[in-house]
Amino acid sequence: MLECLIIYKNQKPVNIKNICCIGAGYVGGPTMAVIAQKCPDIQVTVVDVNADRISAWNDPDVEKIPIYEPGLSDIVAATRGRNLFFSTDIEKAIDEAEIIFISVNTPTKDYGVGKGKAADLKYIEICARQIAAIARTDKIIVEKSTIPVRTASTIKDILEQVGNKADFQILSNPEFLAEGTAVSDLMQPDRILIGGDIDTEAGQRAIDTLVTIYNNWVPKERIVTTNIWSSELSKLAANAFLAQRVSSINSISELCEKTGADVGEISRAVGADTRIGDKFLKASVGFGGSCFQKDILNLVYIARSYNLHEVADYWEQVILINEHQKRRFAYKIIKEQHNTVSGKKITMLGWAFKKDTNDTRETPAIAVAEILLQEQAEVVVYDPKVTEQQMVADLERYGVDAAVIREKFKVCTTAMQAVQGAYAIAIITEWDEFRELDWAAVYRQMVQPASVFDGRNILHKQTMQQLGFKYFAIGR
């Protein structure tokens, strides 16, 4: 730790006793749990306006915390009540903290200027105003949420104009965890990125302070410090690059289906080039999740706002391919069902946007279900972690008629129950239990000819065909 202080100039970091995190969501909860575990001398308080969410985080049964992530409940069990606290008393937590992480949602705007494209920063602004109104002592404010480049200047403006005489240093510290692997991503991050006002002594001191906290478990060579704008934009760029890889391989998957090439073999061959690398090259029914689409839309919006239309068009294509891939998957099911699914039971295995999470934001399941319901199919779903209430809410938000959902949409509690009497199965999420299903028994439960549309390429084509299935994978 001493070494790190020397490397990061000679500013003495602030001695931190209290951290507050505003936003107890998928990022705030796990991130703060790991900080609490790794820094037992720091009191970490996670606050949220959503009282139900806070009470779920405080549920005596730690398995009932609101976010499912492998390994998370053990960390919460070890730290909650010791130096990790969940509370709705936002004012008190802000008042007591030396560092305040802002980890609130920054969804795509669904109203007004920039509707459907720009990031909605209203929750960020509310936080900034609240901090300004409450803070009586100097604070380091950390942007943990993903935000458009130059948001720090908005926060600074608010703090300076609305606040009292306290000194505020703003840092950008974007989060790169992926859901389903959040705990290991937080424990062994590829890098921690901290952007700040590197040109001033106070800014450097704030950076050093946050570096010191992470350095409790992250080696200093993995802690990257930059100017604040680079840090903000790096987060959008990283998500855009990742999503671009998925859209790239998905675009190739369609070409494979026409030419007899196998997209799995292409991923292997292309990914073996160390300049390209083999990660994030799995063809699928399309990417989902709360951030890829929203962050690229935001990048596109920012580029257009600077009149960089070629840049905007380039990144927009990543989303267009993804939309196409989701639709193409649903239409393939319909086509293979002799162009009609009306009155037919179609089973969807999985609803979450990827395995090992209960998050359903932007899951491809929604678009696929919507198309099937439009074609009057009876859609039956099983997902090991997503509740029926959540699925229904997702469809309603997407604009599916409530009467259609009531009459045509059903949720089962086991996969075997869900496949009974189905004409076709669509695998949407790559849950391990779907690989391990007794597919011979599944076949016997279905209407013949029984089809499987494997949106994740998790099953073995020859084995499925030997069992009697008509088996359709992505890009094979």
Ligand code: NAD
């Ligand atoms: P989330 O919706 O799960 O959680 C955000 C929480 O903030 C909600 O519980 C909400 O009630 C609370 N909140 C909003 N305004 C508030 C206020 N004024 N005061 C107190 N609480 C308030 O969102 P998330 O998935 O945790 O994402 C948070 C941010 O992190 C987003 O900007 C997102 O882009 C980014 N991010 C998310 C992930 C991810 O895997 N989900 C990964 C990296 C970055």
Ligand code: UGA
């Ligand atoms: C992604 C990034 O990976 C994180 O680094 C980032 O912090 C986060 O977004 C965020 O900003 O929210 P996440 O969306 O949780 O994380 O999950 P990913 O593993 O990236 O998967 C995203 C989607 O792409 C999933 O639907 C997944 O199934 C799909 N995917 C991923 C593929 O279809 N193929 C692949 O090869 C990889």
